[in-house]
């Protein structure tokens with residue numbers, strides 16, 4: 001799924017630029033994965049790692065920002081950090097302009113704040129139900145109880161699909177998120193793809209006023225959208241909104257469990273939650289994406305060759321002390337500019353409004369009901385780096 005190992009020859013790189021770095025194995029510092037990422041800022045601004053097939057890593061905020069916005073020289077065909085892969089190419093995540101522009105024109109209105117408000121009540125009611133069920137239990141494993149479950153329901157609300165379908169989707173989605181075995185991963189992908197194809201076929205014969213019907217009615221560059229394009233678009237929207245939201249919820253609650261003073265601020269002043277979320281998102285970047293170099297080019301004296309891969313890490317951007325002072329500190333009064341947790345440029349996250357709504361609702365409803373909680377003594381929190389950083393296990397007590 002993620003190894004991307006290929007026999008691409010090591011580019012002719014100066015030894016001083018080679019660092020043995022593995023994006024799938026960033027070592028946490030005292031349990032803090034982001035502190036582990038931040039250690040890279042004491043090394044070179046740009047280095048090459050031979051791991052996982054080999055790719056360049058940019059560590060500094062300015063460079064990450066520049067490359068993310070430069071789709072002339074850097075292609076999204078490299079999003080998966082693989083030069084070529086056999087799986088489907090997701091739309092819009094793995095395509096370039098001009099066709100990317102045509103798809104985003106269709107998709108952007110579907111995730112506007114207004115559209116998100118339409119299902120906010122359902123989202124809040126689900127969250128209240130989940131937290132009420134947990135409240136008297138005195139503790140939980142946060143991921144399986146909350147952070148892995150909420151995003152699936154929210155996908156169903158957003159797509160106007162029956163909420164009972166969560167039973168079909170939760171198991172394969174969990175496999176996709178956690179499984180390192182390629183066969184198990186492929187089977188789960190097929191299951192989810194089959195589910196989406198069924199919904200698409202239903203709407204091809206019986207169009208409705210919902211996201212999928214809207215996508216199926218789209219014209220792309222003057223022609224009707226192809227069925228397969230619709231399938232990979234819905235797949236991208238679904239999968240783009242699972243691990244990422246799960247991870248953000250996990251890192252937020254891991255942090256709040258260990259920082260009672262910060263937690264207390266949010267309990268006492270729930271009105272500050274929307275702004276606080278931005279700082280928590282900055283501190284806990286989730287996403288590490290890739291770009292494929294389209295043509296030989298130079299950046300800060302380093303030569304990238306056509307078909308080299310570059311790791312673009314929002315996580316590293318947000319922890320760069322040249323941009324954010326004392327970057328590991330959560331400071332709700334920061335005025336240092338935007339984080340890149342949702343990316344920037346033409347591929348900026350399509351679902352940021354949906355993600356923010358889920359995080360806000362969870363903080364509001366949880367802190368009202370369970371204001372004090374901590375990591376369960378004697379139990380380990382498990383975190384994992386990767387293309388999406390994850391909190392794999394988060395045992396909480398209250």
Ligand code: HEM
Pocket residue numbers: 068076079091092093094104111236237238240241242244245248286287289290314340341342343344346347348349350351352354355
């Ligand atoms: C906290 C949660 C989330 C984070 C941190 C996140 C992060 C990102 C980032 C960084 C990108 C840009 C990737 C790149 O430039 O290569 C992206 C793209 C995307 N995200 Fe999200 N995302 C989140 C939630 C969601 C949700 C809820 C959805 C569902 C609607 C979603 C759907 C997408 C899609 C479809 C793209 C591709 C956009 C394009 O390439 O034009 N994301 N996301």
